[in-house]
Amino acid sequence: MPSPDSAGGAYPQGEVCHSEHSLLISMPDETKTNNILVVDDSPTMRRMVITSLGSLRKVKSTQAGSGLEAIERLAIEPVDLMVLDLNMPDMHGMEVIGFVRSHQAYRNIPIVVLTTKGEESSRTEALAAGANRYLTKPFDPRQLADVVGSLLRTT
Numbered sequence: 841m842p843s844p845d846s847a848g849g850a851y852p853q854g855e856v857c858h859s860e861h862s863l864l865i866s867m868p869d870e871t872k873t874n875n876i877l878v879v880d881d882s883p884t885m886r887r888m889v890i891t892s893l894g895s896l897r898k899v900k901s902t903q904a905g906s907g908l909e910a911i912e913r914l915a916i917e918p919v920d921l922m923v924l925d926l927n928m929p930d931m932h933g934m935e936v937i938g939f940v941r942s943h944q945a946y947r948n949i950p951i952v953v954l955t956t957k958g959e960e961s962s963r964t965e966a967l968a969a970g971a972n973r974y975l976t977k978p979f980d981p982r983q984l985a986d987v988v989g990s991l992l993r994t995t
Contacts, residue, residue: 871898
């Protein structure tokens with residue numbers, strides 16, 4: 841690391857001390873409320889997911905009833921994590937994952953797939969496409985909250 845020059849303690853032009861700033865940037869924002877986008881074509885399932893996440897602190901939920909609506913929501917407000925069903929009528933969840941991972945503004949959003957598709961091939965395909973976690977329905981509400989909480993702490 842460069843040392844301050846003799847003219848007032850400033851670093852030479854073009855060089856900046858990053859040690860303090862890097863520490864601050866990597867620290868999670870304890871005051872931030874995380875927005876979770878819950879995407880499922882079943883209103884009942886969306887309510888179940890939102891209820892399951894109620895134990896998490898500083899979390900709010902936004903809902904989308906289809907893949908296309910999910911993409912619209914992404915453009916309207918910031919999303920910190922997505923809980924996504926695969927089987928939806930207008931746009932399959934795999935297409936939503938592809939869209940999110942292919943756009944710079946969204947590619948770092950963690951995605952938790954929550955689906956009835958329990959086959960290993962579906963799990964492998966979703967994870968390879970960019971899903972962070974894969975859970976099957978029926979689901980354990982505590983497990984979902986643990987997975988979401990863990991992903992929010994590491995982003």
